[in-house]
Amino acid sequence: MYFSLEVKKRREDFYNMEEELETLKREILDPKTRMIVIKGVRRTGKSSLMRVALNELKTPHIFIDLRLSGPLTPEAIYEYFSMELSKFLEDGLLRRMLSRVRGVEISGLKLEFTEKRMDVLGRILDELGKWAEGRQVVMALDEAQELRILRGFDKILAHIYDYVGGIKIMLAGSEIGLLDKLLGISNPKAPLFGRPFSEINLKKLNWEKAVEFLKMGFEQVNIKVSEDEIQNAVSKLDGIIGWLTFYGHLRAKGDPYALEKAVENGSKMVAEEFNQFLSVRQIARKRYIEVVKTLIKPSTWSEVKRSLRGFANVNDKQVSNYLKELTYYGFVEKRDDLYSISDPLLIEAIRRGYIR
Ligand SMILES: Nc1ncnc2c1ncn2[C@@H]1O[C@H](COP(=O)(O)OP(=O)(O)OP(=O)(O)O)[C@@H](O)[C@H]1O
Numbered sequence: 001m002y003f004s005l006e007v008k009k010r011r012e013d014f015y016n017m018e019e020e021l022e023t024l025k026r027e028i029l030d031p032k033t034r035m036i037v038i039k040g041v042r043r044t045g046k047s048s049l050m051r052v053a054l055n056e057l058k059t060p061h062i063f064i065d066l067r068l069s070g071p072l073t074p075e076a077i078y079e080y081f082s083m084e085l086s087k088f089l090e091d092g093l094l095r096r097m098l099s100r101v102r103g104v105e106i107s108g109l110k111l112e113f114t115e116k117r118m119d120v121l122g123r124i125l126d127e128l129g130k131w132a133e134g135r136q137v138v139m140a141l142d143e144a145q146e147l148r149i150l151r152g153f154d155k156i157l158a159h160i161y162d163y164v165g166g167i168k169i170m171l172a173g174s175e176i177g178l179l180d181k182l183l184g185i186s187n188p189k190a191p192l193f194g195r196p197f198s199e200i201n202l203k204k205l206n207w208e209k210a211v212e213f214l215k216m217g218f219e220q221v222n223i224k225v226s227e228d229e230i231q232n233a234v235s236k237l238d239g240i241i242g243w244l245t246f247y248g249h250l251r252a253k254g255d256p257y258a259l260e261k262a263v264e265n266g267s268k269m270v271a272e273e274f275n276q277f278l279s280v281r282q283i284a285r286k287r288y289i290e291v292v293k294t295l296i297k298p299s300t301w302s303e304v305k306r307s308l309r310g311f312a313n314v315n316d317k318q319v320s321n322y323l324k325e326l327t328y329y330g331f332v333e334k335r336d337d338l339y340s341i342s343d344p345l346l347i348e349a350i351r352r353g354y355i356r
Pocket residue numbers: 002003004005006007008013014015016017040041042043044045046047048049067174241242243245246
């Protein structure tokens with residue numbers, strides 16, 4: 001069913017993002033590809049795409065989603081790795097290989113890090129890679145930019161890339177600038193610098209596809225929804241599949257105010273994410289808000305600069321920096337010379353005064 005809210009794992013629940021899915025599967029199978037990177041604005045279906053591809057190919061994998069529900073701490077990440085690695089313990093050979101590594105303990109079907117250290121994690125992955133040599137295990141790291149809290153993890157990634165052929169790296173993230181930083185794009189000092197990877201950019205659905213997605217979803221649950229309502233929903237939610245799914249889900253439950261509720265709740269969610277971004281930028285907070293208000297209408301750098309006239313001493317470098325940060329975190333997109341807000345519900349959140 002298209003309108004279930006969880007990350008999709010099965011092809012039949014997954015609206016055909018054919019091209020992306022085929023590309024991803026091809027890259028997973030291609031032994032020459034060492035690393036795959038999936039980028040896209042929030043809620044465009046990155047996690048679902050990865051899950052469905054791995055599932056379809058039945059590729060052995062560990063899958064770490066770093067957007068944990070709880071607070072993200074190094075301990076929580078080690079716990080996650082231990083859970084995912086434990087899935088492999090039924091294999092006697094691997095079990096013996098892993099149990100030789102100092103700093104972990106294996107009992108029953110559980111592997112535990114008794115020493116939560118980067119070198120221990122690195123050695124465990126080395127062993128996993130040796131075991132997988134000739135086949136391939138995929139290490140999927142979802143919201144990989146969050147790994148920056150594990151100091152030195154980028155070195156491990158580079159090591160795996162270069163020496164551990166049995167593990168293929170797959171990264172996904174919505175905070176594109178931060179992901180690029182992890183990848184060492186344009187930073188020769190970064191461990192992963194210069195390593196080629198194949199990139200998949202997950203885009204929003206175009207108008208026709210968004211409409212088709214809703215129609216097919218409603219058909220699956222046997223609900224008639226007028227053409228007007230569907231067009232209206234797409235005009236409000238754009239082609240962001242997460243929002244369309246959310247609306248469809250509410251509507252399928254029979255809620256006549258589904259669209260308004262999806263917009264209302266969705267924009268509150270986005271406002272929270274944006275406020276989080278602002279909370280660590282207290283000094284420039286008001287300026288950021290002014291910038292996004294301006295960008296309700298796509299604008300050039302100069303227009304943004306002009307909109308900040310009311311603030312004392314804003315120099316060009318700062319203007320560029322604000323725009324860079326907003327783009328880095330995926331709130332803003334740049335196309336040609338125009339900056340714009342990537343999620344219509346962020347615009348809605350601003351209009352509704354949820355961001356102040
Ligand atoms: N191809 C698809 N078909 C049906 N539903 C989908 C599809 N892709 C995503 N969804 C739905 O959209 C929502 C967001 O999907 P998902 O979590 O995979 O996206 P994401 O890009 O990883 O989001 P985030 O940036 O929040 O991590 C979920 O409710 C999911 O069920």
